[in-house]
Amino acid sequence: MGNANCLFCACVQQSNVGVVEKWGRFLMLAQPGFRFLNPLAGECLAGILSTRIRSLDVRVETKTKDNVFVQLLCSIQYRVVKENADDAFYELQNPEEQIQAYVFDVVRALVPRMNLDELFEQKGDVAKAVLEELEKVMKTYGYSIEHILMVDIIPDPAVRKAMNEINAAQRLQLASVYKGEAEKVLQIKKAEAEAEAKYLGGVGVARQRQAITDGLRQNILEFSHKVEGTSAKEVMDLIMITQYFDTIKDLGNSSKNTTVFIPHGPGHVRDISNQIRDGLMEAASAELKAE
Structure with missing residues (x-):
């Protein structure tokens, strides 16, 4: 059910605030609920403002320090301050255009000082700078800036393709390094295994020859003792x-x-x-x- 008013009364819904005038001058703010008006005394409901949080998406195109054109998509969440609703009603005719103008001004002054990589890393700083500027300006007009989100940073398609190719090349280079290290470790382990095998083989041959020698010696001694004269x-x-x-x-x-x-x-x-x-x-x- 929406807000309703007639010549003698007005009904303001929750999360709204009404602006009451008397003979064309601001008289007071009408809080949510039912209110009587005296049209004979010049009272009327001039308008109703919503105090709910609203969202405005602003797309800004600018250039970075390394001459890359990018588009920044900002989401500004703002609301009318209930106590200062009269300023919001009388001071600004189109608050969305005012907010958008200040976002353009701050972003186009700050982003050209950053490289593209810095912009991706410090997009929170850009949002903070926009928030501080908007809060300072819009507060005088009865608006409160709740949040600013830097939703997306969109470089030129050719730049995005080049960035992906650079990233892919770096990953391939890193993979080659890891592959070379793995092959190196494999060769070292293989050489160590071969050396250990040769060492153990030599020990085995030495033991075999020692056993043969001991066996021959034993046979000779036994034969000499059992067969006299040999x-x-x-x-x-x-x-x-x-x-x-x-x-x-x-x-x-x-x-x-x-x-x-x-x-x-x-x-x-x-x-x-x-x-x-x-x-x-x-x-x-x-x-x-x-x-």
């Missing part, structure tokens, strides 16, 4: 012949081998035995010199 050399020759024939047997049983040429005969076995014995003697001599 020397260590004779036992070594016998073991070497046995190992030689076992090797030939293994080569023959393997299905993956092709033709293999090896020297065969008692003389070759004796030569191999002599070479192994000489090697063991040289190793023992080197250990004595080291001590």
Whole structure:
């Protein structure tokens, strides 16, 4: 139900305030509710103002410090101050145009001092500057500025495309750096694994040879004790012949081998035995010199 008035009475709805005149001069403000008027004394309801918060969207086109044209969409929320409704009624004929003019003035004075990146980062400062200026001016006209929101900053489409390309290039560069670091770590770990594997392989071979040596020594000692009259050399020759024939047997049983040429005969076995014995003697001599 809207506000209603007749010649002798007026009804002002909630969140509204009426302006009462007497003989063309302001008399008083009519608060929400029912009120009698005396038209014989020159009283009349000149108008009604809403005290609700209203919103005004202002689109401002300006240029930044780095010569980029942008559009700023501001949302101004304002209301009539109930106690000063007479100033709002008589002082301003079109408050929306007045607010828009001041927004244009402040934004076009402040934004050209900023680069585009600074504008995006400091849009709150722009809104604060507009709020301070509007509050100072509109207060004298009976209006209160409640909030100012910098809703959107819209650069030129070509500039937005360039910014997106720059951002994409930076992200690709960063991804390349991370990829290179990952490959570096992978190569280092791979090299460390290979070094560890070779080290463990060497330890395994050394232990294997030590076990073989210990086994041969044990066999020689046991054979010498059980068979009287045999020397260590004779036992070594016998073991070497046995190992030689076992090797030939293994080569023959393997299905993956092709033709293999090896020297065969008692003389070759004796030569191999002599070479192994000489090697063991040289190793023992080197250990004595080291001590």
